[in-house]
Amino acid sequence: MNHILVTGGAGFIGSHTCLVLLKNGYFISVIDSFINSSKKSLENVLKILKKNHIFHEKIKIYEGDIRDTELLNKIFKYSRENKLEISSVIHFAGLKSVSESIQNPIKYWENNVAGTLNLTNVMEENNCKTIIFSSSATIYGLTNKTKFKETDPISPVNPYGTTKFVIEKFLETIYSSNLENWRIANLRYFNPIGAHKSALIGESPIGLPNNIFPLINQVAGGILKELKIYGKDWPTYDGTGIRDYIHVMDVAEGHLAALKFLSNSKPKIITINLGTGKGTSVLDLVKTFEKVNKIKIPLNFVDRREGDVARLVADNSLAKSLLNWQPKMKLSEMCLDGWRWQLNNMNGYND
Numbered sequence: 001m002n003h004i005l006v007t008g009g010a011g012f013i014g015s016h017t018c019l020v021l022l023k024n025g026y027f028i029s030v031i032d033s034f035i036n037s038s039k040k041s042l043e044n045v046l047k048i049l050k051k052n053h054i055f056h057e058k059i060k061i062y063e064g065d066i067r068d069t070e071l072l073n074k075i076f077k078y079s080r081e082n083k084l085e086i087s088s089v090i091h092f093a094g095l096k097s098v099s100e101s102i103q104n105p106i107k108y109w110e111n112n113v114a115g116t117l118n119l120t121n122v123m124e125e126n127n128c129k130t131i132i133f134s135s136s137a138t139i140y141g142l143t144n145k146t147k148f149k150e151t152d153p154i155s156p157v158n159p160y161g162t163t164k165f166v167i168e169k170f171l172e173t174i175y176s177s178n179l180e181n182w183r184i185a186n187l188r189y190f191n192p193i194g195a196h197k198s199a200l201i202g203e204s205p206i207g208l209p210n211n212i213f214p215l216i217n218q219v220a221g222g223i224l225k226e227l228k229i230y231g232k233d234w235p236t237y238d239g240t241g242i243r244d245y246i247h248v249m250d251v252a253e254g255h256l257a258a259l260k261f262l263s264n265s266k267p268k269i270i271t272i273n274l275g276t277g278k279g280t281s282v283l284d285l286v287k288t289f290e291k292v293n294k295i296k297i298p299l300n301f302v303d304r305r306e307g308d309v310a311r312l313v314a315d316n317s318l319a320k321s322l323l324n325w326q327p328k329m330k331l332s333e334m335c336l337d338g339w340r341w342q343l344n345n346m347n348g349y350n351d
């Protein structure tokens with residue numbers, strides 16, 4: 001049986017990916033410190049799967065940190081002893097707030113970079129050499145390009161982005177040091193939003209959200225008074241920033257596609273954009289949300305934020321051709337599914 005270790009699997013993208021993996025017959029072990037997530041997310045993944053006992057037996061959850069060498073070794077050893085050797089790792093665990101990373105870069109280097117060093121070290125010791133890493137489109141940095149290709153220059157503009165870039169580079173060096181062994185996929189996500197249609201799993205930020213969609217949800221839900229829009233003077237068609245919003249289920253499916261691709265290929269390293277290829281301004285995102293959900297979102301335009309860029313849209317042709325993957329969900333579905341999650345869980349998993 002194919003056994004995947006999912007780091008950070010209780011988080012937003014991780015929980016949706018765990019659902020996809022379980023549905024596709026994988027056995028999974030999750031390690032999560034729950035620093036930015038709840039144990040309920042994976043309980044709810046099992047609820048979506050109708051409490052089917054087969055699935056209960058196919059998931060094992062470890063509460064702990066990826067910097068804990070002993071725990072990681074224990075997970076690999078336990079799996080081996082139970083004849084369920086871990087074949088690959090999907091590595092979501094990481095801190096992701098741009099603003100927090102600007103205030104506290106050491107925390108980000110320590111958690112994201114040192115955490116990944118520890119993880120890959122333990123993987124090597126345990127002869128597991130396939131990893132899918134959660135990278136980010138934020139590493140493309142400041143340019144005026146309409147769409148970003150994987151080969152475009154990288155220039156992260158904040159410490160969070162720098163940790164992602166450094167990890168990609170680090171994984172490249174691991175790959176080149178031993179060409180016969182490692183299979184690596186760096187997946188650069190654009191802007192994952194939305195939630196599973198069941199409204200049982202979704203994005204449940206701890207504290208004030210950093211990303212736009214949970215902020216819109218909280219304004220719509222009356223938790224926040226208004227939506228702050230950072231800058232109305234960006235060089236874009238309506239002056240607000242343009243992003244490539246992608247449904248979180250499409251992102252989750254992208255991991256399945258990458259896993260299948262790596263398992264069927266020779267050792268290699270690939271770097272892939274996961275986006276829809278469509279740019280949407282903040283104002284257009286708000287308008288779509290308002291239209292499909294019939295809710296008014298009060299806006300407040302404020303100054304630009306440090307570390308932001310005008311436009312970040314994926315050229316996703318490589319993902320389509322190499323992974324045979326297609327984003328399926330429209331912006332309207334992202335807004336409907338995301339709001340349905342919020343409406344059913346006003347305080348996220350704390351309800």
Ligand SMILES: NC(=O)c1ccc[n+]([C@@H]2O[C@H](COP(=O)([O-])OP(=O)(O)OC[C@H]3O[C@@H](n4cnc5c(N)ncnc54)[C@H](O)[C@@H]3O)[C@@H](O)[C@H]2O)c1
Pocket residue numbers: 007008009010011012013014031032033034035036037038064065066067091092093094095096111115134135136137188189190191192211
């Ligand atoms: N959501 C996005 O917009 C986005 C965009 C690009 C890249 N990413 C990256 O994708 C990954 C997943 O993002 P997400 O939105 O699901 O975030 P998330 O915060 O919901 O999930 C991350 C998970 O990792 C856990 N975690 C963090 N540090 C850990 C550690 N040291 N040991 C064990 N567990 C730890 C958290 O508790 C959380 O469950 C992150 O690495 C993030 O940087 C996210």
